[in-house]
Amino acid sequence: MKKWSELKDSSFFDASARERAVGLVDKGTFTEFLHPLDRYCSPHLVVLGQAVEFDDGMVCGVGLLGRHPAFIISMEGRFIGGAIGEVNGAKMVGAIRLALTAAKEIKAKYPGEYEAKRPLVVISFETGGVRLHESNAGLLAHAEVMDAFQDCRHIVPVVSVVGSKVGCFGGMGFVAAAADVIVMNEQGRIGLTGPEVIEQEMGKEEFDASNKALVYRTTGAKHKYIIQDCNYLVEDTIGDFHKVLGEIAGKSMEEIEKMRRIGSIDLVREQQELVKLVGDMQPKDSMDVWKHFGNENPAALPELSTAEFLKTVKRRARS
Amino acid sequence: MEFKGITREWDTLKKDTKARVGAASAYTKNGKIVDAENTVALLETVIKPFDKVNIEGNNQKQADFLAKCLCEVDVKKIHDLHMVQSVLTLPEHLDVFEKGIAKKLDMSFSGPQAGRIAEFLKEGKLELGAIHTYLELYGRYFVDLTPRVALIVATMADAAGNLFTGFSTEDTPAIVEATKFRQGIVIAQVNEIVEKLPRVDIPGDWVDFVVQSPKPFYIEPLFTRDPALITDAQVLKGMMAIKGIYAEYGIKRLNHGIGFDTAAIELLLPTYGEQLGLKGKICTNFILNPHPSLIPAIECGWVESVHCFGGELGMENYVAARSDIFFVGPDGSMRSNRAFSQTGGHYAVDMFIGGTLQIDPYGNSSTATANRVAGFGGAPNMGCDPKGRRHSTEAWLKCGAEYSKAPELWGTVHRGKRLVVQIAETFREKLAPGFVEELDAFALAKNAKLPIEPVMIYGDDLTHVITEDGIAYLHKCENMEERTAAIRGIAGFTEVGLKADPKTTAKLKERGVIRTTDDLGIDITKATRSMLAAKNVHDLVVWSKGLYNPPARFRNW
């Protein structure tokens, strides 16, 4: 694996789950839990004759962002599409709960320093959601994650990081949305229903799943940024992600809470306005929505580099 | 001796054509223009049973609307047609046989319809003339397979029937020239009819009817390989090819196959090739479609010229802006031409390199599978040693000088040899072996009752095989026994490779007939995707300075 200093300038999109986990925290600070030597494979895949991985497709551990312990959950899309089963689901829940344990301990040991040492959870999503080979266990794990997220509210910030090949779909699509902060690169995608299913439901004329540009316009980071579903859009290097995570770690819980898109009655009202807009407008394409928010030439936006995009884009005004 | 001349009419074809065209006058307006809804009626008027008919089906662009209309003609009026066309891609190309509109077929390549052809052959729905190479079929257009009616496709037409085929000219000139100059009938479908064409690719007086199709013609981005899908193993083989063959022979003029192996090579030129100091020494002149994966090498100044068989979706603006490199018309857009490009590929390149599915111990290689009649398009024209070649180059002479059979077959004459290179992995995806004792082509010949096994490249033409285990320099082998041993020596753990005798393999290594990565000084741990000049399609767009406009399906942004 690459050294931390090499990872810094490496593409986040191309990086493996372990590279991302190591590179998202400060140099040399990452400790992995249930690392490959622990050999905690999914027992269910074995029964079904499906290939296994020592880490069950998820790298979990703790590192530091400054003085903040950062609990990292990093999904490996190359292993069964990063899908969630019993073991990696439990790893995810376990890591979030460890962050809460750490928060409690810090509060007890360093009562005056909680803000300065407050832990956070960082999840690098690369998954289609439930792993069908152990779908029931995967489904139940999703519910546990949402439950643990709610436990973290106002105590431990949860940050979704999305910018890998598979994107973040299925049940994990709403898990990502339920975090406090969402950081993406241009290649990141978040959605609930995969493009093929939409095509199947609506017909190829309405939605052509093989048209990747359309898929990206619908679920990609630029769209998410415009509608305010993505808080930070960063360049595709692990270093850029690391840097922005460092900033987030240092923010007050109040500022963090403001970045949320769901999780309160007021936010529900705000989202209902967006739903009303979409219902009234019946957009053929996300570009109609972009135009509505003041982007005169929406077709040009996908072509812009991240830096150019950030300079020119108009976003939905938050109420 | 007294000569007896015969008495006959000498212009029956011309008269027949005139009568057919005249009968169709009810459907034309402004001379040659026919409304789309009258197309079926037009075809029923100008085509007669048993005619030889060409539906322009290229490797890429398709006369899809005319193909569809031909399927809708009344089979009582039109039947038993003899289809002569290079590529069968669309379901309609086979539907005409299903419906009895056509009976006999002469073709080159069939891709997606290959399974159905085999099925139809078995059921007797289709009578197969032969599976040709492109040039071979074009040649026969001018000998004994001249179309009576050609249903062609162009981008634009004007009122006079002049056609603009532009970037995607492909087969059109060859078909029209053969058809029209033997008094045949040419019907063109076009995307639009305009006042003034950018340039004239086919003169109007060679065209009888023009139909504006309801939708632009279908075209497939067949040559776009997403760099994100190139594997480390392909990078390794690419490095082996560059060091063990390109550099070794100084290959300047060449053709690349369609696969990921050669795309990897294209993307290794600016990185690995640069490290080896090969710029200007290799890969200067290509016969090649405008592969997006060639962009970084072009931008780094490796390439001097590229002539194209056809176009490639999204490359229009890039190619137009690089007119020193590509063949660009006075109007500023490229013209492809498959017949000329194939001619260049046959005579004027020093190396063909491409992938295959199977290689046998004799070096015969084929992409044929047991139940698909697919053909090989142009590969055999380039993947052979052209015996008509009379100019020499360094690479060609070097390969000829190394040819072990030269003294025996050539005597004292100095001659060269085309390098014909196959890249194969000992096992492909799903662990299908790349080396087999008997090609599936044998089973196919039996299943589809073909007189000869569809072999893409004959063993005696093959000079080099690259696998991850090494490069076999087959032209250096003294006899078939040695050739087989060399192939076994790089065939890994396939049934072919397992029969290798380690002692023989070692001897061949000593003689340089087999060279491994160690012999070539390639560090296998360095062979990773990080060597590629572009890692995804977006990188290619950046390399092209925004000129490459990839189709939506390749846009991950």
Next chain:
Amino acid sequence: MALQVLEFNFKSAATQSIPKEWSHTGVTGSGDLEVLLEKKDLGGGVKAKVVTPVKGFDAVWEKMIQKFVTDTGVGNLSIEINDDNATPIVVYMRLRQALAEATAKEAE
């Protein structure tokens, strides 16, 4: 149906193992594999365990790992592989990369 577990033992000329106690490389992606190397006192030998969904390639695995052992001269090493349909060259490349990783100096 269940996964295949293949175990092999190899004699090795050399007794040199890896400098680290253990080292891990790769991902069990489709057509790929992960390799876990562990330093073990095996009297100079090498033992390997392969877990794979593919049937009927036991001999190929044995030969490929033997080749790796012969080519690199490693010993006192335990190799564990989780495979998902990797081709022999991918296996060999990953083994070589894993060894390179395990012997790389820790610069940081």
Next chain:
Amino acid sequence: MDDFENENTMIGRGREAVEQIVDPGSFKENVINDYNFEADCAPGSVVGTAVLDGKPVTIIASDAEAFNDRFPVVFGGVIGLEEGYKMATAVYKTIEADKDKPLAEKRAIILIVDTPGNGPGKLEEIAGMNKATGSYQLALAEARKTGHPIVACVIGRAISGAFLCHGLQADHIVALSQEFGTMIHVMPLTSISRITKLNIEILEELAKENPVFAAGVGFFYKLGGVQEIIEKIEDMRSVIIKHVNEVARLKAEGKGELLGPWGRGILGNERGGRVDRVKVMDKMKEEFAAVAGKYIGA
């Protein structure tokens, strides 16, 4: 849709189920405390207040016969954007209503579950269907942690993401038994067979030993995903009342960790269906404990 006609199933009969469960005639649709929902908004989600065993409860269910005119993929009980946010609003309004009441008086929320999925359309993805369903789940989790007893009763279809959204955040989940056509799954076994390339017979055999992949109420029971299986339709009411009371009692005793998704994890371990989950988390705890000082003291 033929199933809807079957007397022996509750699929597609969410409104009827509400009437069968709550005290007769007590259900007031679109009203929660002093908040009134617009009557024609998101008709596929049925929310309101009822009385159950003499106490007020919030009801959230689906109407399989309703269509959403603006969102064409939303019908047959599908939870779309408007439906998801309406359901979330119902939960937040419930929390608000009892904000100042003691724990014992926080009203229960009853989820009547019969939904085939979340809105699988283009408009849904453009607006972000993930937020609608996520929003509802967060609301339920908050209500549960605030002290409201939440009991979900699966009467028909509890499919994948829709079940996560409408059901799996409850304190307790009960379900009509398989014989009523009840469906709890991510994908039917036929799809799993296609993906795993194992034939159905083999999968069915494997499922006997291992409940993690196959569709069915019994498998979820073994995994702890379903607390109790209801054998007769007429028992729905009594079973739900029993669970509301049990949940309320556990909350009063401060045993909230035995409830909700976490509680189902404990149950799954006890029932032997999900035993790796606990081992994984214990091992992680142990590994973190070994290094915690370095991070906490940083």
